[in-house]
Amino acid sequence: MHGVKRTRQSPEAIQARKQRERAKIDEHRALAAQVLSLKAANDWGADALALTTRLLATNPEFYTVWNYRRYILLRGVFPASSPAQVNTLLNDDLAMTTSALRQHPKVYWIWNHRRWCLENIPDGPGDGAEKLAWKRASWARELYVVEKMLDADPRNFLAWDYRRYVLASSPDRRPESTELDYTTRKIESNFSNFSAWHQRSKVLASLWAKGEHTGVAVKDAEFEFIKQAMYVDPYDQSAWLYHRWLVGAGEDREVLEREIAVIEELREVEPDSKWCLDSLVHYKRLLIKHDPENAEALGKECLGMLSELERIDTFRGQRYRDLAAGIREG
Template sequence: MHGVKRIRYTKEALEAKRQKDRTKLAEYLALTDEVLTKKKHADWSKAAFDLTTRLLQVNPEFYTVWNYRRDILLNGIFPKTTPVEINDILATDLSFTTAALKLHPKVYWIWNHRRWCLEQVPDGPTEEDPNGWKQAYWNKELFVVEKMLDVDARNFHAWNYRRVVLGSMPVKRPLRAELDYTTRKIEANFSNFSAWHQRSKVLATLWEKGELDQVKSKEDEYELVKNAMYTDPNDQSVWIYHRWLVGTGEDYDILIREIGAIQDLLDIQPDSKWCLESLVFYKRALLQYHSARMSAAEQHNLIDQCLEMLETLRTVDPYRRQRYADMRKEVLGARNAIA
């Protein structure tokens, strides 16, 4: 690899390294065999639990061992402990997975185990406050996820987990606060697909609950996404979000307006794949939903524009030439259907 300094080993050093690797592999295989044997015999002891810790530190993707670890807790350790002690054990396991995530932030099984730990938090600390411990844990978990996203704002594992956290908190975080969070992440990087996706979910819920004026807020979203388009017209996530905003295309005025805005951008960026593809998509929506507004000549003109853009796409995006050829056949089929 460029920029990586190659290490030249002597024959003796190379053999020593190979021997060290063989020793490590043998130790790993022996540890794996020991853990799986204990699992086979339903060993729920603390000693078996400690062995799973050692093995998962070496291989955090060993999901069978994560499952075994949870079985040990449920069947061997938790039944013998008080709620306060269970709390301490779970806190230790969360610390264990925090350290693992710093090295392996995209290993699903680590995130999954954290979720399981949080779901096991007992009621307390008092009968009057049964959600006290749980809320404290989930609040802290939201903080942990935000720190992970500060390191890698596009880690979709962290974003998926964030939705789990928000949905599991006994006292829910206000949706407006989550909308503001996605705004900050998007403004920091328009290419953050996960932030756009999260934003669409939050907005849909706010609209459904009637907590946000849909017409006005959609106009704000069109302005936000337009800024993103002009900043980086080649970023896929922005165009996918725009398509979600437009929806099926049944609103004629919105379609016409957005087609005009994209056409303006295409005039500046004539080889923009996403401008061209979006224009084809929206103009076909016009033909599908609003042909009654147009004469046959106007429909034919739209189809000719789509065919011309599809031909350009075959040039600017040659890896998808066949896809555009198939779309061309569909558009030609629509032309033949026009009276």
């Protein structure tokens, strides 16, 4: 890097570093061989569990070892433990994976093990709400953990997927309107957060299916919200893909014409935005079924924009030529 003074290492220092790296690799290979040997021998003991902890700390993507760890817990440790002890053991594993996720937030197998832990928390003592006490505490903490992960990386798609799992599985369901507010905050802090837009579409689709959060005013407000994102960064795909989802199959002609006008207005300011052009082609082709008398004129407009797209977005030139051929044939 510019301005950073480089320190030249001596041949001896380089050799020493290489020896340390080789030693770490040899140690890892020996530990992996030992763990896999215990697995082949169906060893479900506490010593084997401790070895999987050591191995996973250095290689959290070793999914075979995660599977082996779960077998040890299910077949060796849990049967000899009380429900309170099982709960403590699972909480220990949740703490272990929390630490691992700080270093490896996009390793699927860590998130997968957390799911398994939550699904195996035993019922507490007593009746009714008391029996659910341990589970409620764990699930509530889990939502807090995943929110912290999303604070660190708001676009971590594995964390978003896990969040959906937690919200759907928690014994204490929270209103979907609360989750809608959460996506609003995440999107307003970064309009290019595709995962937050995707989550928003899931929440809205669920609410609409239940007949909630409906009405023209609600959808108009959503279009206004997405318009802000499109105008802030007309070159980012996240908002455009959400806009296409919101428009849907183009059954509402009034919405189609209104949104076409919005995008054409933006195009005047950003003539080289491929997403403006691509969306206009898409929506004007949808408009043809509502306005067959102007099909030829709309088709010509689309062909002109596809020609522009070929110039702007050369990597997808064949796609635009194929679309143009379909318009000419249709």
